[in-house]
Amino acid sequence: MSSLLEVKGLEASYGQSKVLNGLDFNLEQGGVTTILGANGAGKTTTLRAISGMVSLKGSIKLAGQELAGTRAADITRCGVAHVPEGRGTFVRLSAQENLTLGAYTRNDKAGIAEDMERVYSYFPILKQRRNQQAGTLSGGEAQMLAVGRALMLRPRLLLLDEPSFGLAPLIVAELFEILRRINAEEGVSMLLVEQNASLALDLADHAYLLETGSIVLSGTADSILENETVRRSYLGY
Ligand SMILES: Nc1ncnc2c1ncn2[C@@H]1O[C@H](COP(=O)(O)OP(=O)(O)O)[C@@H](O)[C@H]1O
Ligand SMILES: [Mg+2]
Incomplete structure (x- = not known):
């Protein structure tokens, strides 16, 4: 499969404090990639960087087209839809x-x-x-x-920021089943940010683990699910 999104050396700061320390990650065309991480790791900032809402360094390519330095409204026009936190x-x-x-x-x-x-x-x-x-x-x-x-x-890429947040488990299950259908039936690629790791790894095909602004682990969702550290720290078993 070819990459829809290619992120290289992504850095983002708020004032003096750098919160993303040079992220590299890819998302396959038609795929679902998840970024896992604790509160404050930089997940929301990563999504905001892709949709042009924070100042950044590095490269973000969508189907080969550079988005870094592009205005948020123009990034939307390129087919990047952001479902924000809250x-x-x-x-x-x-x-x-x-x-x-x-x-x-x-x-x-x-x-x-x-x-x-x-x-x-x-x-x-x-x-x-x-x-x-x-x-x-x-x-x-x-x-x-x-x-x-x-x-x-009619997005090519859907950015989802903790869609499960604050919802009852049954509603979350229903929502994620619909996301799965949208990915399968419409071919919409998704970048999913979640604190609920088991839910995210169930939907995603690839995963990255973000800790204080750096990617510390990456792989297929299945391999991340098997990872001892992820199990202990994020899956609780
Ligand atoms: N608007 C902001 N101004 C200053 N610091 C921020 C702002 N938004 C987030 N931060 C800080 O950046 C870091 C990453 O935040 P965020 O991307 O929201 O993490 P996550 O979504 O993984 O919880 C945190 O330390 C947070 O306190
Ligand atoms: Mg967040």
Whole structure:
């Protein structure tokens, strides 16, 4: 398989403090890669770097095209959709208005309407809730809306920042099953950041372990699952 995303020597800082110390990682076309790591390791910063939201050094190539130095809005136009930590939906707008906003870079009306129906087929509850203010949705519904909104971009790459955070286990299982289908049926590549390692390794094909801004381990999800340190520190068995 060829690489969709190639990250080399990625560094990011907030003021004087460097939080990413030169990361190298790849994501295969059509693949799901996960970045695991404890709170504060730099997972969110890595995703924010890819979507152009923090100043950085190094190279981030999407299908060979350099994204470093590109404005966030233009990175979105390249097909990178970010489902941020805390979901980032517009709480005053309805679910459907949030989905419509997800397609703001597009002007193919028929395609947008088609994709709205596709999102509703993945998340039928959102269709029921389409006229409801996003701020009144349950945690699980709000996370589904955030994923649905990202899909409205028709992304090549979906960046997911702790989608399981704060959700009940049954809802998480449902959400991850839908992510699996979206990857399989739409071929959307995913970069998934999670503290819930067993969940992430179950969905992903490749994994990287991030510790205080450096990658300390990488491999197939299966090999990471077998790793003694990962088992002890992140899987708890
Ligand atoms: N806006 C910010 N300003 C200053 N420091 C930040 C900011 N955001 C994150 N950090 C720091 O950068 C480090 C990495 O944070 P983050 O990428 O959010 O980690 P993770 O998502 O893995 O929990 C942490 O030490 C955090 O305190
Ligand atoms: Mg984070």
